[in-house]
Amino acid sequence: MSEPDRSHGRKSIRASLKPRALDGESPDLAGVWRADVITLFPDVFPGVLGASLTGKGLKDGKWQLHTHDLRPYGEGKHRNVDDTPAGGGAGMVMRADVLGRAISEVLRHRPPCPIIYMSPRGKPLTQTRTQVLADGPGPVILCGRFEGIDQRVIDHFKIEEVSIGDYVLSGGELAAQVMLDAAVRLIPGVLGNEISTENESFSNGLLEHPHYTRPPVWEDLKIPAVLMSGHHGKVAEWQKQQSEALTQERRPDLWEAFGD
Ligand code: SAM
Numbered sequence: 001m002s003e004p005d006r007s008h009g010r011k012s013i014r015a016s017l018k019p020r021a022l023d024g025e026s027p028d029l030a031g032v033w034r035a036d037v038i039t040l041f042p043d044v045f046p047g048v049l050g051a052s053l054t055g056k057g058l059k060d061g062k063w064q065l066h067t068h069d070l071r072p073y074g075e076g077k078h079r080n081v082d083d084t085p086a087g088g089g090a091g092m093v094m095r096a097d098v099l100g101r102a103i104s105e106v107l108r109h110r111p112p113c114p115i116i117y118m119s120p121r122g123k124p125l126t127q128t129r130t131q132v133l134a135d136g137p138g139p140v141i142l143c144g145r146f147e148g149i150d151q152r153v154i155d156h157f158k159i160e161e162v163s164i165g166d167y168v169l170s171g172g173e174l175a176a177q178v179m180l181d182a183a184v185r186l187i188p189g190v191l192g193n194e195i196s197t198e199n200e201s202f203s204n205g206l207l208e209h210p211h212y213t214r215p216p217v218w219e220d221l222k223i224p225a226v227l228m229s230g231h232h233g234k235v236a237e238w239q240k241q242q243s244e245a246l247t248q249e250r251r252p253d254l255w256e257a258f259g260d
Contacts, residue, residue, distance in 0.1 A: 026066055028109065033063040033134070033187050035180055036106045037173075038099075039143040040081065042067040044173050049180055057190035063138070065180075066106075073102040082146050089147075096150035099142070103157055106140055115159045117142040117149065118172030118179070122161030125179055127202035129162070133179070134186035141179070143172030205258040207251060209242035 028034070037045060045067040046058060057063055074081045075098060082092040103115065116139045123129070133139060142149065142159065153159065164175045185191055201208040212223040226238045248255045 026064075028066075029061050029064045032061055033184075034066065034110070034113075034138040035063070035184075036066045036068060036110065036138075036140040037143065037176055038068045038070055038102050038106060038141065039171075039173055039176075040070050040145055041143075041171070041173055042069045045177070047173075047177050049177055049184065053191050054181055054184050057184060057187070062189045063184050063187055068102060068106055070098065070102050073098050073105075085147060091147035093147050094144060094149040094153075096152045096156075099149055099153045100156070103140070103142070103153070110140060111137060113137045114139045115142070115157050116140070116179070117144065117154060117159045117161050118164070118175035119144060119148065119161040120163050120166070120168050122163040124166075125162050125164050125182070127182075130179070130182040131186055133183040138183075141172075141176045143176050145171045202254075205254060206243045206247045207254070209239040209246070 039045070046055065046065055049055065049065065050058060054063075058065060070081055071079050073079075075095065080095070081098045082094050085091065085093045107115075114133065114136060118141065142153075154161065162175075162179060164178045169175055186197060191197065197203060199208065212227060216223050216228065224238065226234050229235070244255075247258065
């Protein structure tokens with residue numbers, strides 16, 4: 001007599017710890033911009049990327065996302081991925097051997113592509129970097145947790161570190177979604193033809209001008225008369241002036257670079 005099934009539909013621990021076959025669950029869409037994300041929290045993807053136009057682009061195969069659970073690559077019975085820092089100190093560091101196995105496995109399925117570690121120590125993400133990312137084959141992204149990752153992984157795989165700002169997040173997952181959102185919306189066809197990214201903030205080195213829509217008066221506040229004039233030349237001149245004034249006031253760094 002066979003043993004009664006007491007799993008209640010749950011996967012066995014061993015099955016759930018098996019590295020997910022990359023070309024099994026989500027087949028590669030050949031030639032389509034691809035992001036591979038290595039994370040301890042694969043369930044938080046696609047997250048916000050699954051909404052609106054980036055989500056539609058994902059469904060329609062305009063770009064592809066493959067998330068890889070780091071846990072099955074861990075050490076020992078408990079699949080440990082972190083350990084105490086060499087030299088002492090607080091917190092834990094993600095292990096080089098564990099990360100190395102995961103990265104090597106993911107790279108087996110990728111032609112040469114950028115490998116990016118989301119990191120507050122990285123170069124700040126810019127629109128220019130984002131455009132280069134969108135123009136390429138798509139990155140492999142490493143999401144850190146704890147105190148971060150063993151430096152040898154960064155050195156060995158020649159990983160680029162990218163920061164989304166001068167503050168510290170609990171993990172790289174949000175940062176990865178920020179970077180991916182910024183890149184994916186630049187892939188042709190993702191936003192649709194009706195939305196232009198050409199005149200957006202940063203694309204020409206300036207912040208964008210303010211926007212208005214109906215109703216023409218709200219809380220006694222009117223839409224600037226020039227925008228209601230129907231005079232395209234004057235509207236364009238007003239938008240340019242606003243854009244320059246805003247940049248000068250809020251981002252003297254951008255304004256200085258714009259003048260060079
Ligand atoms: N000990 C690190 C430091 O002081 O630079 C911070 C580690 S943080 C708590 C954990 C992870 O969050 C990092 O490994 C990184 O992947 C991610 N992270 C935190 N802040 C980030 C930022 N500003 N940009 C990109 N990733 C960030």
